[in-house]
Amino acid sequence: MLDANLKTQLKAYLEKVVQPIEIVASLDGSAKSQELQGLLQDIESLSDKITVVERPEAHSRKPAFSINRPGSDIGVTFAGIPMGHEFTSLVLALLQVGGHTIKLDEAVIEQIRNLDGDYNFETYISLSCHNCPEVVQALNTMSVINPRIKVTTVDGGVFPQEVEARQIMAVPMMFLNGEHFGQGRSSVEEILSKLDTGAGERQAAELNKKDVFDVLIVGGGPAGAAAAIYAARKGIKTGVVADRFGGQVLDTLAIENFVSVKETDGPKFAVALEQHVKDYEVDIMNTQRAVKLVPGKVSEIHTASGAVLKGKSVIISTGARWREINVPGEKEYRNHGVAYCPHCDGPLFKGKRVAVIGGGNSGVEAAIDLAGLVEHVTLIEFGAELRADAVLQRKLHSLKNVKVIVSAQTTEIHGDGKKVNALSYTDRNSGESRKVELEGVFVQIGLVPNTEWLKGAIELSRHGEIVVDARGQTSVPGVFAAGDVTTVPYKQIVIAVGEGAKASLAAFDHLIRSSDDVIAA
Incomplete structure (x- = not known):
């Protein structure tokens, strides 16, 4: 064996x-x-x-x-x-x-x-x-x-x-x-x-006793981890509050483009991030979701558990999540035929008919992977042509059990009350409504930043990203941001790490210039 x-x-x-x-x-x-x-x-x-x-x-x-x-x-x-x-x-x-x-x-x-x-x-x-x-x-x-x-x-x-x-x-x-x-x-x-x-109340009570941090980092993905390491190396009081340490990386399968690491996977990379951070004096507060930012000379981060954490500077690195198509049936049949991870859930659809929504690299890669497991894949793309790399498109078109439909807007996911059984879309050229009978729908249309909790407290772009300058500074003095949650282009792990380090250095610079007694003894 x-x-x-x-x-x-x-x-x-x-x-x-x-x-x-x-x-x-x-x-x-x-x-x-x-x-x-x-x-x-x-x-x-x-x-x-x-x-x-x-x-x-x-x-x-x-x-x-x-x-x-x-x-x-x-x-x-x-x-x-x-x-x-x-x-x-x-x-x-x-x-x-x-x-x-x-x-x-x-x-x-x-x-x-x-x-x-x-x-x-x-x-x-x-x-x-x-x-x-x-x-x-x-x-x-x-x-x-x-x-x-x-x-x-x-x-x-x-x-x-x-x-x-x-x-x-x-x-x-x-x-x-x-x-x-x-x-x-x-x-x-x-x-x-x-x-x-009763754990939530006890944790909140303990968190409320914590002293003010010099740098309080919200989010534990690559950007947050890099920010924590760079801050801790300055010898200042550093804290990380995260819903789950590792962030979106935990949902990534293969990582082959992080310089100096030839090949790894998301979970392993996330473990390495956390272990590296723990080598320093960083207070990691896991399973704590931020729900409110109150800016000030000492800013406050409120969590869903009821805790209030304070920082003389704050770095927001809450990342992004899978974007939803927001059509009838998507939420109702999530985990009952609507899925977002073909690697995880693909084997459950063996021998069945599925659709992949999205014609970028993620969507085409998903269709290729699923084609080896399922009976048939229908790939649906809103635009007039696929956006994936040419090499992926060639592979996709070579598969006999894949059909590609472009200029198509998904309008509804249907089910029998228990699981998905069809998908409707509108042909954007003719205006006709069409229906595809199937058992699964995999949504692969990109990411949306985790910034709903920041509305009204900080400047966001029309896409919901935090607007930052070249130093990672936001519209609020003393509040910085890094990674996929920001307007910085190209959402890549290596870029998030660099942006986290940069934001941390900028936060330190802000602290030493703010007043004589800002840095903790």
Whole structure:
């Protein structure tokens, strides 16, 4: 099952296991069960602390297996074969159940340990989903800390009947005690905040006690991380308040154009950003969404949790999100046929008919990727021609199961009340309305800046971007901005990093010129 190189790497990791592990497998005569059996046998051969036993009655799903710590209630369950993006989740589960140190803040560990209740999570994933591992690893970690939290990761590709029965058309999808709990990327802290309903008030109370920051950065993407590093290196009091550290990068699959890094992916890049920031004295306040800016000599940032944070200078780097088409049916069928990540959700539409809306690079790349999975792809572009690079267009037109429609305005997404079944568009040349029967719609029409919370407090462009000058200065003295949220052209990671560094240097310059006592001692 595992090649020699992977076995060597895994053996090195398993040397960190300090407590015995029992893997309990439930198999049948299927090819997938045989594949899983081979994987588990390989794992068993790599560590004398791991034992594999087969018990068909242990799990209702087959193939499935649990990783247990004998003599305790600690264990995690996988239904399917956790390879692809989930192989890391498997390795971490083995290490954590085997007693390896869990890398979380002690306060977070204690909060998980003190959760009062019984929680049975089922998380549906696809092995090609780059957002799924964070959810799987978060829940697995929580279950090791608190055995009253039970978790099962279900590969939707292995159990398509369940996917169909539960109308799952987006992953990761979480169910708690049989009821829908949430979908999309979620960290330990985000899941914990939903389980521990009093956590928000406690966090707000703690945040309100914090002293004024010299530089307060809003947003934890590449621009925010660079700003934090440059500020901290000046020896001034630096804070980062972020809805989720990593930002939009977390939703990016391949990164091949960041200078000096030949190839990586978004989640790995985000982890590297956070680790670099943590090398300095930076106060990171995660899972806190900014809702209001009150400018002043000392500006205030109000959060959704009720906290008020203060900064002698502020750098806004809240980034952007997927742009919606804003037609009837889009919101109603989001995650029920309307999707925004072809890499994550594409496998759920295997053998079905889908549409991709958008003829830029993202849209054409999505259509190419989906064409290898689905029965047919209809690409719909508003303009008179596609805008993607020529090499992508050539590849697209070579595919026999792709139809391209230009000069088309999407007007409605239809469904049967549970999931998408059609899309309507207007032919912009003839004015005729036409309908395409399908099961999925992937929206790929660019980004919209996260600036709704800033309206009335700061100058925004007609596109909602923060207007900045060459130094990252906004219309408000002492408030700077950087990255995709600004009017700076070319939304690229490398540009966001540079703009974050520049805004931080400009903020420092503002501080030293403002007054003698501005910089914290």
